[in-house]
Amino acid sequence: MITPPSEHADEHLPEGAVVDGELLMRSIDDAFDVVVIGSGAAGATAAHALTEAGLSVAIVEEGPWMKTKDVASDVHTAFGRIMRQSGMQVLGGRAYMPMLQGRCVGGSTLVNSAIAWRIPEDVVDDWTARFGLGPSVSMKELEPHFDALERDLSVREVDAAVLGENNRLFVEQASKHGFEAAPMRRYDRGCKGSGLCLTGCPNGAKQGMSVTYVPWALAHGARIFTSCTALHVELSGSRAVGVRARSASGHLVTIHARHAVVVAASTIQSPNLLRRSGVRARALGRHFQAHPGLAMGALFPTTSRPIEMAFGATQGAESTHFRRTERFKLETISLPPDLAGARIPGVGRELSERLAQLAHVGVWAAQIRAEAEGVVKTGWGGADRVDFTMGKRDLEAARKACALIGRMFFEAGAREVWPGIYGVPSVLRSIDEVRLVENAPLEPRSYNFIATHLFGAARMGPDPRSSVVDLDFQVHGVDGLYVVDSSVFPTNLGVNPQHSIMAMSRLAAMRLARTCMSTRAIRRTRREAS
Amino acid sequence: MNRPRLFPPRLAPFELAWTDAAFDAIYPEPPGSALPHGVLSMHPARFFDGVLASIPFEQALGLRVTLWMIALAPLFTIRRLGTIASIGPDERARVLERLLTSSNYFVRQLAMSFKAMATLLYAKSDAVRAAMSKPLLRPLVLVSATSLAAGSRFGAPAGSRSPRSNPLAGGAHDHAAE
């Protein structure tokens, strides 16, 4: 086990590297080689790669910087500060689906579970076969980036010492069931198993962007404008020339881009930002996809070994055994009491009795690789809107996953399982009752999904009629405007996306850096010649 | 930062009273609870009012509508003339259970979001968190296991209309809204 760094990387930042939009007292007009919008997985990775290549970079980030020392562990306080719409954002459609997105330096990497998965080879093959992405985006192109990311961000398997019972029991149960499950590989520099990933790591152990690539980019000379919302990208003819933003204190921030603007505001915000900037691609906003997730809880006898979700890596074990055949991935997740309470059946005395036994509750979950496609729109007052309804096959996958989890829980000794499916009793008391889950309605409104993995809506492809960005991540028909987050993914993945997002972003940034450097060299030669 | 909004206006005194009553139905004081204290000592009305003032307009409106729905639900769920604040603790819990398991999707979603709010506040208590995270050394018999076996606690009274025929009135564990 390694120990987390004693000094957090978000503490000692270069003088003047952070412009805090909450405190800004005047308008700003500045110029950089490249302006990056968003400091999450995609934006921070791109900014770091670009600064390392010697370019001057500005990062514009809508949210504040939550430093490690200020991380709050109660969900209400934390979500109010660092989650988009305080965590109350939903996908619309036949059913409402809560959608969580970080809105802070580091984006969703501040609040996520740090699970690292390389894009599966079959997905890359599919992108080549159906969307014409190869050989520009191929496993061969991506692999060196995955290697670099894994070195930089200390990707490692969860240490046995911090695995925790919720995770250990899952692995044990899966192997009894005859399928493969294992501790996760995560961005981890000394996880202490505090189970608090959802509200930000208080130990600086989780290698999110706010303690890695953002401060490292600043150390290389980048500047970040926090609490500044990019309003639109400024276009001059068909060329991106800068970004217009507004600080939380109400001042205008204008940043000119000498070479390029890189949009990395995430799958929902990037398409709408492009729209506000005048991009009119037919595919813009279309083909949105997700991995809707659902969690099931179970109460174990108080006489058996306690689960104690409060100890162990928040998400520590998983199985991708059913990814290709059934389109779901199984995971463990430790829910803090603030969130668990709402999902536990009952109110009043009954609820309190279950909560009094929270140390004996386990939660396991499934991420569905949904086939359904949605649309990202701009709604009333400029708000982001997404229409997304899961199809019958998606619900069948969800139902199968729930039944499997239910059975595994009972076989592990649970005395109650809480499926959380309308149309099925909210408390199951024997393995025989799992058949009720197997016959649960195939109706989106019956399930309590939550969306955290988002894709598409500014798809990549060679044809401007069916895609938004070209194979070099540049918006078709707009010079110098790049999109590098998962909105360019032609499909979802079936595994957690952060690692693939970062690898794609790094690939894009390195290509862009080469272009910028050669443009710079050409300009210099011309200047010298004249 | 999610900055405070000016509209819709802050909660009126009667809405504050409804909020206290509805939160209390979810997390009552002992002996109605197996945890160290109820949510009332944590000033739920003040908390809820603050939340409404700091979240986006649409969500604030949704939560406010939820409050009204819960406040007036006794009439539709248990056929009692009165608001959530004017009925007894047992009946309040019954009303909340019915809403959470309603056959109407919107009713149960709204009720669920209210339960989530109450939980966010309740879990801020150190005493409550400590009690929740401590493993129990002796078995605890669940009320639900005993009373539901008897079929009495939250089910519709004998001879009443089926709860399923009224979208606001679900049976306790017929369906999971949670």
Ligand SMILES: Cc1cc2nc3c(=O)[nH]c(=O)nc-3n(C[C@H](O)[C@H](O)[C@H](O)COP(=O)(O)OP(=O)(O)OC[C@H]3O[C@@H](n4cnc5c(N)ncnc54)[C@H](O)[C@@H]3O)c2cc1C
């Ligand atoms: C709770 C949770 C758990 C997750 N767990 C995992 C996991 O364990 N492993 C995994 O692989 N994935 C996980 N994910 C998903 C993963 O975190 C995201 O897919 C990934 O972070 C997306 O990267 P991104 O850069 O596109 O967006 P984000 O990381 O969300 O960053 C986008 C940034 O852009 C900023 N922004 C948006 N609009 C503007 C604007 N107009 N101006 C300025 N800034 C703007 C936002 O504030 C945000 O900071 C999880 C997500 C969540 C929410």
Ligand code: SF4
């Ligand atoms: S489990 Fe705790 S220590 Fe480990 S990464 Fe998450 S928040 Fe940090």
